Amino acid sequence: MMSDKPIRIGMIGLDSSHAPTFTQLLNDKNHAYYVPGGEVTVTFPGGSDDFDMSYSRVEGFTVQVRDKYGVKIVDSPEEVAEACDAILMVSVDARVHLEQFRRIAAYRKPIFIDKPMALSSSDAKAIVELAQLHHIPMMSYSSLRYAEALTEALLTSESGSIIGMDCYGPLALQPTQPGLLVWCAYGGDAF
Numbered sequence: 001m002m003s004d005k006p007i008r009i010g011m012i013g014l015d016s017s018h019a020p021t022f023t024q025l026l027n028d029k030n031h032a033y034y035v036p037g038g039e040v041t042v043t044f045p046g047g048s049d050d051f052d053m054s055y056s057r058v059e060g061f062t063v064q065v066r067d068k069y070g071v072k073i074v075d076s077p078e079e080v081a082e083a084c085d086a087i088l089m090v091s092v093d094a095r096v097h098l099e100q101f102r103r104i105a106a107y108r109k110p111i112f113i114d115k116p117m118a119l120s121s122s123d124a125k126a127i128v129e130l131a132q133l134h135h136i137p138m139m140s141y142s143s144l145r146y147a148e149a150l151t152e153a154l155l156t157s158e159s160g161s162i163i164g165m166d167c168y169g170p171l172a173l174q175p176t177q178p179g180l181l182v183w184c185a186y187g188g189d190a191f
Helices: 018-027 058-069 077-082 094-107 121-133 148-155
Strands: 007-012 038-044 086-089 111-113
Touching: 007 018, 007 077, 018 038, 018 058, 038 058, 038 077, 077 094, 086 094, 094 111, 094 121
Parallel strands: 007 038, 007 086, 086 111
Antiparallel strands: none
């Protein structure tokens, strides 16, 4: 039997545009693309002092999710994990994902880690191993995997399986983020 109470979702990282967007989709029942069943209730802002795309946005996104959607702001990832049923880790700086995950893994909450999951295969492997150790359901991907052009290419591939792709976007390379990474899916022993 399903509960009438929404899943209490905690969010870690208010330095990504995904933080207010995901909060809106989960909390605003009047939004055209509202997703019922869960509600962002608590968040830890986070932020990286040496990454402009992070520190320059934390305050604005914090004000937005707190004031517009009534989300409680707390001082640590652990406080988020204590107060929720599931976690969205959307910190824009993937360098912090492993450390943030280490801090909350013992709480055993299902988690979505926004892309990129990590900046190295060793960090990604450590995250997966922690999830397995603590029996935590987790996933990490980009919503662009559902882009219409990609879906069409997968459906109409007369040349056989797709074995690679070229990716590009409007984001300039950042000194603290080495290269452009795409983490599509974890399928067992991929690392």
